[in-house]
Amino acid sequence: MRYLPALIVDAVLVLIxxxxxxxxxxxxxxxxxLTAWPFLVALLVGHALAALMGSGPRRPWSLLWGVTVWVVTVAGGMLLxxxxxxxxxxxFIIVATIVLGVFLVGWRALAGLxxxxxKSEDADAATSAPVESEAAAEPEASAD
Structure with missing residues (x-):
């Protein structure tokens, strides 16, 4: 289940x-x-909605997924x-919106960065791989 790790991270952040x-x-x-349960329920709904969106996000760690979960978590949590x-x-609505936005979208932005x-470091390492010089390819002469 590729959705579970993101759901667990999000749930821990809602509890925090x-x-x-x-x-x-x-x-x-x-x-x-007592404070967290409405937001946890809304969080589950947000993840389900993000997963069911036809043309929407496909990866639970994407920013679009995070924004979907954030909006549903705040709105649904307040309604509940x-x-x-x-x-x-x-x-409370303002603080919850800001904090949950930083939490639920923020970790995804950081993970993306x-x-x-x-990937950039891997690409740089691949393009700057050491090339054997002709001198290095020749065996050293022994001093007899």
Whole structure:
């Protein structure tokens, strides 16, 4: 399952978001699942939607996949909070949108940069492979 690693990374980041949020409001960080569950459910929906998009992203580590997951996670998470009787005040929506965007899209951008850098280094290494000189190809003369 090529989707699982990206889903796990995203879920861990959503959990970190919930822990940080609770700690920043002096709430018990141990109750982070109360904060995280709507976003985790929306995250699953976002991954499913990204996977089902016909002309959309094909790789779960692509930026387009990340943007799809991010938008669905924020919007769906906020809606689920409201349906469950919790609040979704404007400052929370803004902070959640920014933090989850940095988390869910950011790691994909970083991974893409690292992949491009590695490909560039591999291409540079292949084109600058040492060429044997004629002097190196001749055996050394022995001093008898």
């Amino acid at each position: 978001f919930a822990v940080i949020g609770r700690a920043s409001h002096q709430e018990d960080p141990a109750g982070f699942l 909070r409201l349906v469950a009787g919790d609040t979704a005040q404007i400052p 690292l992949r491009r850098r590695r």
